[in-house]
Amino acid sequence: MKHIRLKTNLTNKAIQDRLQYDPEIIELHLEAADLNAPSRLLEVIRLFKERGIKVFLHHPAKINGKFLDILSSDPEVQSYYWQSSRILADICQEEKIRCVIHAHYSGTESSTHVSAHQTRRMKDKIDEILSFGQGIFLWEDTIEGLFSYSNPYLIEDLIAPLKLPLNIDVSHAFISLRGDNHKLKHVLERTAPFVRYFHLVDSLGIGHDSLPLGQGAIDWEMVIPYTENHDFIFEIGLSGDHTDCRLMVESAAYYTNLLQQVTQKSN
Secondary structure, three states, X not given: OOOOEEEEOOOHHHHHHHHOOOOOEEEEEOOHHHHOOOHHHHHHHHHHHHOOOEEEEEOOOEEOOEEOEOOOOOHHHXXXXXXXXXXHHHHHHHHOOEEEEEOXXXXXXXXXXXXXXXXXXXXXXXXXXXXXXXXXXXXXXXXXXXXXXXXXXXXXXXXXHHOOOEEEEHHXXXXXXXXXXXXXXXXXXXXXXXXXXXXXXXXXXXXXOOEOOOOOOOOXXXXXXXXXXXXXXXXXXXXXXXXXXXXHHHHHHHHHHHHHHHHHHHO
């Protein structure tokens, strides 16, 4: 099957589950503990690369239960953001791969106050990361706050000046725009020069629901032309221990079938 592009953690059980589907792309979701002794991470990266699978990493979301925020006033969060980013930059340079990173997550300090001034503060902090992570990090949007597409200053005052390489999470963008497909299309058009990677996942546009493609309210026929020439994964919410990735594989089938329909209509 085409477009088998999956996410996994570093457990052997989950990895073997993904390998049975012969994936084209794998994104490794990392926890803080995975960077304490990165030998396991390097082992898994090299396992996938030896099988011809393209690998992306995903920066840890938390440290000691606290979500990361590049503008956090918490010293532990601030210190870990920089420390972990440097570790991952070194790994990515060594292995010639790229890493998805969030400037912040929902519910953090950067989610609470959106302004041009705060957007410029975030731009300056991201520029510091780019001083050692240029060409490595792909910046992912969240559902609210400064690095969400509900921020009217994000593209013009932060993304465009830095020519920032982006990972667009289509569901995050859709939620931040309150489930409006017309606004989503506008964001996809405006960010097209900067997008290098996508997370494809459906949503009803109300909260963070991480649905399989076709089970939400996103207009995938509209979205597909923006994604088909890019790398992406299906970042579908999985139950239990996240081992069984069949919902991602089913989303790949949905995408492939819809892509064929879109292609036929355009011919």
